Amino acid sequence: MSDIITQMTARMGLRANPNKSEDYTHMRIDEILQTKRTLSFEVFPPKKGTDERDKLFSTIDELKALSPDFISVTYGAGGTDSKNTVEIADYLQNKAHITALAHITGGPSAPEDVDAVAAALKERGVENVLCLRGDRPVSYEAEYCRYFPHATDLANYLAPYGFTLGAACYPEGHTECESLYADLVNMKKKEEAGARFFITQLSYYNYYYYRNVKEARRIGITSPILPGIMPLVNPKNIRRIKEMCGSTIPLEFRNMIEIYDSRPAVMEEIGYNYAVYQIIDLIAKGAPGIHLYVMNNAKTAQAICSRIGRVLHELF
Ligand code: FAD
Numbered sequence: 001m002s003d004i005i006t007q008m009t010a011r012m013g014l015r016a017n018p019n020k021s022e023d024y025t026h027m028r029i030d031e032i033l034q035t036k037r038t039l040s041f042e043v044f045p046p047k048k049g050t051d052e053r054d055k056l057f058s059t060i061d062e063l064k065a066l067s068p069d070f071i072s073v074t075y076g077a078g079g080t081d082s083k084n085t086v087e088i089a090d091y092l093q094n095k096a097h098i099t100a101l102a103h104i105t106g107g108p109s110a111p112e113d114v115d116a117v118a119a120a121l122k123e124r125g126v127e128n129v130l131c132l133r134g135d136r137p138v139s140y141e142a143e144y145c146r147y148f149p150h151a152t153d154l155a156n157y158l159a160p161y162g163f164t165l166g167a168a169c170y171p172e173g174h175t176e177c178e179s180l181y182a183d184l185v186n187m188k189k190k191e192e193a194g195a196r197f198f199i200t201q202l203s204y205y206n207y208y209y210y211r212n213v214k215e216a217r218r219i220g221i222t223s224p225i226l227p228g229i230m231p232l233v234n235p236k237n238i239r240r241i242k243e244m245c246g247s248t249i250p251l252e253f254r255n256m257i258e259i260y261d262s263r264p265a266v267m268e269e270i271g272y273n274y275a276v277y278q279i280i281d282l283i284a285k286g287a288p289g290i291h292l293y294v295m296n297n298a299k300t301a302q303a304i305c306s307r308i309g310r311v312l313h314e315l316f
Contacts, residue, residue: 027099028164029070029128030196033224038069038289039305040101040226043296045073045084056088060096062298066305069289072101072199075117076108076134082117090124100126101166104158105134106148111157114148118161129163131155131195135244150186155193167195169216169225171208174201175246180215188221197223199291202230202241204249204274206281227282230293231300233271235261268303276307 032038041063046052063071073088085102092100102121104114121129133151136144148154151167158165167190170183177183187198203209209227216225232238232249235257241247249257253274260266279290294301 027070027127029099029101029166030164030223032069032099033197033288036069037283037287038226038291039067040070040072040289040291041066041068041294041301042072042074042228042291043088043294045088046296053084053087056296057091057095059296059298060088060092060098063294063301064096064098066301068098070099070101070128072103072130072291075103075132076105082109082113086117086120086124089121089126093124093126099128101128101130102126103130103132104154105132106151106154106157107132107134107136107145109154110147114154114157118158118163121163122161127164128166129158130166130168130199131158131190132168150189151195152186152189152193155190155195159194164196165194166197166199167191168201169198169212170201170246171203171205171212171227172201172246172248184212184215184219184221187216188219191221191223195223198225200225200228201245201247202228202293203247204232204253204278205247206278206285208248209282209287210285224288226289226291227278227287228291228293229275229278229282230295231271231275231304232257233264233268233300235267272300272303272307275304279304279308 029038043056043060046056060071071092073085073092075082075085089100089102092098104117106114118129131151131154133145133148133154148157155165155167167187169187170177173180173183177186190198200209200212206227213225232241232253238249238254238257241249256270257267260270282290292301292304
């Protein structure tokens with residue numbers, strides 16, 4: 001499978017993945033993006049003990065075979081411990097030799113927590129941080145965002161550490177924002193605070209991504225915007241996706257899910273193929289890379305990469 005991807009990158013005129021080299025050096029994502037389109041994955045630290053952690057390490061080893069340019073690791077999402085983020089980023093960077101993008105969320109953190117995590121990441125050679133406010137807990141209290149009300153506050157605070165910073169953006173608008181335009185203005189503030197690339201909320205409508213990029217450029221945002229794709233293979237996730245992320249599921253896709261939701265094998269095929277359709281369209285229209293939310297499942301990434309490889313092999 002990696003052969004297919006190597007051929008695919010060669011045909012697209014892309015540089016070989018530096019992470020494959022034995023002389024791997026830690027890479028800054030903004031610099032990688034200046035030279036090639038990227039393929040990246042997102043994982044989350046397990047909540048439970050060492051067995052789950054070791055399972056994730058094996059998953060990372062499997063993902064490495066797909067030559068990602070970087071792998072991001074979430075922070076505090078779903079109640080995970082921030083120490084685990086550092087541990088997984090360390091494994092990525094220093095054992096698997098894959099460029100790590102560590103998420104940090106300012107919302108639940110005090111400055112001393114941020115300092116501890118930033119120092120631990122620096123010590124381990126992690127150069128890239130995705131700077132976030134964080135998911136608000138269900139029983140939100142103002143205290144939650146006492147020190148870092150927004151990702152911009154965290155970005156400003158992290159500036160002296162010299163990380164390459166990325167930030168989140170929302171093609172359909174962030175769920176708390178009163179208008180798309182207000183959200184775009186806030187996206188620009190993130191760039192002004194130091195974000196050098198953006199990763200979008202997962203989306204099933206490429207149209208919203210193209211609109212986000214167009215409007216971002218119109219108001220002067222210049223950083224690359226990486227579309228986030230999460231193959232939807234489990235019909236139970238539909239409602240959650242709308243509630244948690246505000247992402248619309250297109251009618252044609254919803255119809256397929258309704259018809260086949262009791263047949264998991266068919267649903268899997270539909271989910272993978274829909275994601276592949278989105279990815280081919282995004283690549284054809286010039287997206288600077290693809291960020292796959294693989295939910296710690298190497299099979300998802302393998303299923304997508306094998307399909308993209310085959311199709312692009314024929315097309316280019
Ligand atoms: P912000 O940028 O602070 O935006 C939140 C709201 O405030 C928006 O409505 C925005 O328009 C507005 N806003 C932004 N800046 C300003 C400003 N300066 N002044 C006034 N208003 C402003 N959650 C986790 O808990 N852990 C993770 O690891 C994680 N990873 C993620 C990765 C990606 C790629 C994405 C898209 C989301 C991720 N999330 C994660 C979820 C994210 O934390 C939530 O979506 C959260 O509600 C907003 O985070 P943010 O960084 O976009 O916040």
